[in-house]
Amino acid sequence: MTEIRLRFPPSPTGYLHIGGARTALYNWLYARKMGGKLILRIEDTDSERSTEASTDGILDGLKWLGIDYDEGPYFQSHFAANHRAAAQRLLDSGHAYKCFCAKEELEVKRQAALAAKLPFVGYDRACRHLTPEQIAAKEDAGLPHVIRFKTPDRQGMLGYNDMVLGRIEVNYKEIDDFVIVRSDGSPLYLLCNVADDIRDRISHVVRGQDHMTNTLKQVLLYEALAAPLPIFAHIPLTLDNKKAKISKRSHGEVVAVQFYKEMGFLPWAFNNYLVLLGWSPGTDQEFFSRDELISAFSLERINKSSAIFNYTKGDAKFFTDPKAIAINEHYLRTMPIAELAPLVEEELRQAGIWDEAYADEKRSWFLEVITLIRDRFHTLKDFSTAGRAYFAEDYVIEEKPLKKNVAPYPELKNWLPLLADRLAALNPFTAERAEETARAMAEELSQKPGVLMNAMRAILTGQLAGPAMFDILLVIGQETVVRRLRQTERLFPAQ
């Protein structure tokens, strides 16, 4: 049995976007499921557009997602000699030929054909039958040339079996004599990709459906290079909600994996969202542990039709696909607190409000707090923003609670310090006694208890909503509660 070997070959010409991440995920899942290997190959043969920053971004994104690889990263540019040798072999074996046609002229012809809506806009094969003498003459004249693949002159259909789509076929006459080596001598994607997949002994090529026509040409390359054909699986594309291709230029950061890292997504939650965008286990299960997903995954169950990344620009409520957020929330509030804690720690560190005591003598307090507040949060970011008051004093008191629960009751300026005095006197300071105290005082003042409680929430947490008020008092602690209740200037700034 031959080894199962897959690869993820991004070109470092941009960030890692969600479509690429999903492709990487599918490759990774299948490799892990089959006990195979995943190879990471950076396809940087386009030196004009490739950047080191892109490579770093892609590596960082994969690392964040937890998509690890067994070999690589290899850099395609390091194997240029190998690619050139492959081109030479094709030339020597008569599977390719030198073409001296000027790029500019061909481009003009191609555009004209496209504009005239002609059936076939490929190369007219003018150089295909040049004699050795003619070729020598042109070379002696210093004419530059590319190398084109000589599509076999055959009747019938060229095809391959796709694990997702089934049998894919096309008539041989539809295949252009495509260029495999540029006029500067550097080999192109179609060839490099195949040469590398052969060298890396790739058994399964799992890539987007935008590669379907490339695959037809590459099938010919495998044949000409006398190499066994890998198994192909073309996964559906991810489009935006207008069914257009997603791109950073038109959609912005939301299509970049980096964005989700920065927004405080849980890496596994994001993988879970991505895998469902084009695949389903065939059951109603939607949440998977890593091992469950690896075991459930299969190429056969990948969908044929393209999926939509349901993002609406400028949506007031959802900053990305609502399903992605929902999945993240699910993990945020159900994952073991011991697994969540280090992620919250990282978030607090980055926000500059981490206290080493949270890892030590205040450990149980810390775990209690995140357990209490995580139900209302969407991402890890919320722990340092909406949840800031639990960890720091520099929290912001938001407009909404001020307007709704404070402004209508100017007397709070006096009531809250009074409440502070009474709470300060409690010993022991328990939720029950604090509640009795607040209710009794509200009754004395002929106010609804809610007036005091909502105002307390506003000044203690800065938020309009949150956990039960008396749970908040306990975790914030008597001393801090009393001190904050006296800071009424935070509610009523000097006019």
Place this chain on the structure above:
RNA sequence: GUCCUCAUCGUCUAGUCAGGUCCAGGACACCGGCCUUUCACGCCGGCAACACCGGUUCAAAUCCGGUUGGGGACGCCA
């Protein structure tokens, strides 16, 4: 334009290969209710789809043909 390909709720999808158990199931979103002197969480309920037309069949979301619609490719990019 040509070639390739796809088509189930607003979105992700189950069901299609082996036609009947599907007047189509789940999730997200949305709406309503319960819980809650906050807001969520949670729970309960609701809205909502087989693109269209033919054919085959006792029976079609499912098989066949066509139409329409979507997407991809048509680079000396990857």
